[in-house]
Amino acid sequence: MFIKIRRCSNIKELQINEEIREREVRLIDSDGKQIGVVPIKKALNIAYEKKLDLVKVAPNAKPPVCKVMNYGKYKYEMSKKEKEAKKNQKVINIKEMRMSPNIEEHDLNVKAGKTIEFLKNGNKVKVSVRFKGRQLGHTEAGRKVLLKFAELTSEYGTIDKQPKMEGRNMVMFLVSKND
Known part of the structure; x- marks a missing residue:
C-alpha cells in the first residue's frame, strides 16, 4: 500500500x-x-x-x-525544522544615508543622529557620498566626510567596510556595535 x-x-x-x-x-x-x-x-x-x-x-x-x-x-x-530555522533567523535591513562632499556641519549631525537610530535598531547602514562634475577630482574630501561621519556614530556603530569608490559614489558600511 x-x-x-x-x-x-x-x-x-x-x-x-x-x-x-x-x-x-x-x-x-x-x-x-x-x-x-x-x-x-x-x-x-x-x-x-x-x-x-x-x-x-x-x-x-x-x-x-x-x-x-x-x-x-x-x-x-x-x-x-524549516519553520523553526526561520524563526531563529535574524533579518538585517540595510538603510542608506546619502551626502555630498561639501555637506554642512549641522546637516552632517542630523544625518548622524538618524544613522544612530538605525544602528540602535540593529540595521546595517550604507553611507555614501555622491560626487558631481569636478568634485570627482577631489575624492579625498568625500573620504574625510565619511570618516568624520563614522567618528560621530562611533558610539553605536563600527565601520564594516572602509570607504571605497564605486562609480561616482564613495561608499562605506556601518554595523551596530551590539551585534
Whole structure:
C-alpha cells in the first residue's frame, strides 16, 4: 500500500516509490540498519511489507541510497525544522544615508543622529557620498566626510567596510556595535 502525497514546494524534492528508476539501490531499513545493495523490486517489496515508502535520500551516490520510511511523517518533520530555522533567523535591513562632499556641519549631525537610530535598531547602514562634475577630482574630501561621519556614530556603530569608490559614489558600511 503506497501513500499518495502532495508535494510541498519549500521542502527538497525526493523521489519516492515508483519514481525511483535505478536497477539497484543501497537500502537502509526503517530502523537505520544497512541491508546492502539490492534490486529495486526487492527494495519496493520490503517497503510494501512494512507499509512504508521507499525514499531516495542520496541520489548522487553509486548506487543511489534509498531508505524505508514514512514519507509523510518525514516531510512533516522537515517542514517543522524549516519553520523553526526561520524563526531563529535574524533579518538585517540595510538603510542608506546619502551626502555630498561639501555637506554642512549641522546637516552632517542630523544625518548622524538618524544613522544612530538605525544602528540602535540593529540595521546595517550604507553611507555614501555622491560626487558631481569636478568634485570627482577631489575624492579625498568625500573620504574625510565619511570618516568624520563614522567618528560621530562611533558610539553605536563600527565601520564594516572602509570607504571605497564605486562609480561616482564613495561608499562605506556601518554595523551596530551590539551585534
